[in-house]
Amino acid sequence: MPDDQQLNKDILQKIESGKVTMRSRASFTWKTMLWILALCLLAAAVVFIVTFVVFILRANGNWDLPAFGLHGLVEFLTFFPWLFVPALLLFLWLLEHFILRHSLAYRLPVLYSGGAITLVVVVASVAVLATPLHHRLFEQAREQQLPIAGGIYRFFGQSRPDDFYVGAVASTTASSYTIITPDGSKLVIAKTSGTQIISNSPIVSGDCVEILADEGQSGQLVAASIKKTGANTVEDCRLPAPPKAPGINPVIILVPNHN
Amino acid sequence: MAETDPTQNPTDEQLAGKVQDGDTQAFNILLGRYRQKLLRYGNKFLLQPGDIEDVTQEIFLKAYQNIKSFDVARRFSPWIYRIAHNEFINLGKKRKGEPLDFFDFDTFFPHPQSPDTSEKDMDEQHTKAVLGQFLDRLSAKYREPLVLYYIEGLDYKDIAEVLRVPVGAVGVRLNRAKKKLQEMSLNVNNPLK
Secondary structure, rough: OOOOHHHHHHHHHHHHHHOOOOOHHHHHHHHHHHHHHHHHHHHHHHHHHHHHHHHHHOOOOOHHHHHHHHHHHHHHHOOOOOOOOHHHHHHHHHHHHOOOOOHHHHOOOOHHHHHHHHHHHHHHHHHOOOHHHHHHHHHHHOOOOOOOOHHHHHHHHHHOOOEEEEEEEEEEOEEEEEEOOOOOEEEEEEOOOOOOOEOOOOOOOOOOOEEEEOOOOOOOOOEEEEEEEEOOHHHHHHHHOOOOOOOOOOOOOOOOOOO | OOOHHHHHHHHOHHHHHHHHHOOOOHHHHHHHHHHHHHHHHHHOOOOOOOOOHEEEEEHHHHHOOOHHOOOOOOHHHHHHHHHHHHHHHHHHHHOOOOOOOOOOOOOOOOOOOOOOHHHHOHHHHHHHHHHHHHHHOHHHHHHHHHHHHOOOOOHHHHHHHHHOOHHHHHHHHHHHHHHHHHHHHHHHHHOOO
C-alpha cells in the first residue's frame, strides 16, 4: 500500500475509533465569547491606565509643569509615572494581538486597526475622565478605604518635585507670596524681579497657584516661576474639579403640612 | 445549461458541510483532494521537510476536530491551508536552523493592490522555472507566498487569508520575491556581473 494511502487510513482509523472527535459548535461559541471578554478587559485596562496617569498628573499638579519652560519640562519627565508605560504598551500590544485574530482586522493594514484602537481609547478615556471615577477612588485612598490600589493613588497623587509647590494664595506682598498648601501648612515664598509670572491677570489672595521655587542663600524659598491655575480652593489646587454626575439633580419635595 | 449534480462532484465546502453532519466518508474525499497538496506545500515551504507526513496527519486531524468552526459559506481551501500554515510554522520553530521570522512592516501600511491577473503573463512561466532552482535560497517570508501562488494555485485573497495579512501585503511580498528570484537567476547566468 502506498504511503499516502496509509496516511488516509491512519487518519480515518483515528477518527472512527473515537480517538479524535469533533469539537462542538458550542465550544467555538464559548471561545468567541472568551475572545470578546478578553478584548473588553484589555480595552478597559488600557483606558484605566491612561485615565489614571492623566488624573494623577492633574491631581499632583505635574500636568502643568511643561508650562514652566525647560526646567518644568525636565521635572515633568522626571516625575512622570513611567512605571505605567510598559504596562500600557503590553496591554496595547495584547489588544492589537487579540484584535488581529478577527478577519475584519487582519485584512486591513495594522495602521488602520492601530488607529481604530487609538481612537476608541482616546474617546473612552475622555468619557471616563468626565466622570468622577478617579476622584472618588482618590478620595477613598486618602481616607484609607481603598485596599491595594489605595497606596498607588496616594503615592503617585502626592508625588511631585521637591521644588514644586501647589497652594492657594493667602496673602501677597511686594516681595512674597504666602500660600496654604493642600496639607494645610503655610508657606512664604519670596518673589524677585526674576520671578516669571505665568498669568494674564495679577495674582491675588484666593488664587490657586503652582510655584517652582529654589532655596535662596538664606534658606528662604524664592519663586523662579509662578503660574495661576483655574482652581479656586485649596482642595481644587490638589484635585481637578470633579464633574457633576450626569442626570442627578437635587429635587426638593414640598410636603403640605396638614397640622 | 444543466447544473452539475453535487452528489457526483461535490465542492469542498459541500463536503465540509457533510463532515460537520458526521459523514466520515466525505472527510475521506477531502483527504484525497488535499493530501498531496499539503505534503507538497510543506515540502516546498520548509527547508528540512523531515516530519512532513506526521505533520500532515496532524493537520487533517486538527481540521476534523475543528470542522464545526468552518463556515460553509466561505472557501474551504484557505481554511485548511491556514491550519497547515500554523502547523508548519510550529514545526519550523521546533527546529533549529529554520528561520521563520514573519515580522513585516508591509502589513503596517496600506499598499496599492495590484490585481493578481497580472501574473498570468509571459514571465509566469519564467518565474515558475526559476522557482524550483532558487526557492530554498529565499527567506520563508517570501518562499511561502511563492509556493502558495505558483505551486498551489491560490489567489491573492486566499493567500491573504492563509497568512492573515492584508491582500496588498501579499502583492508586495510576491513582487519582492519575484525580484529576488530574477536577481538570483541573472547572477547565475552572468556570474561576472
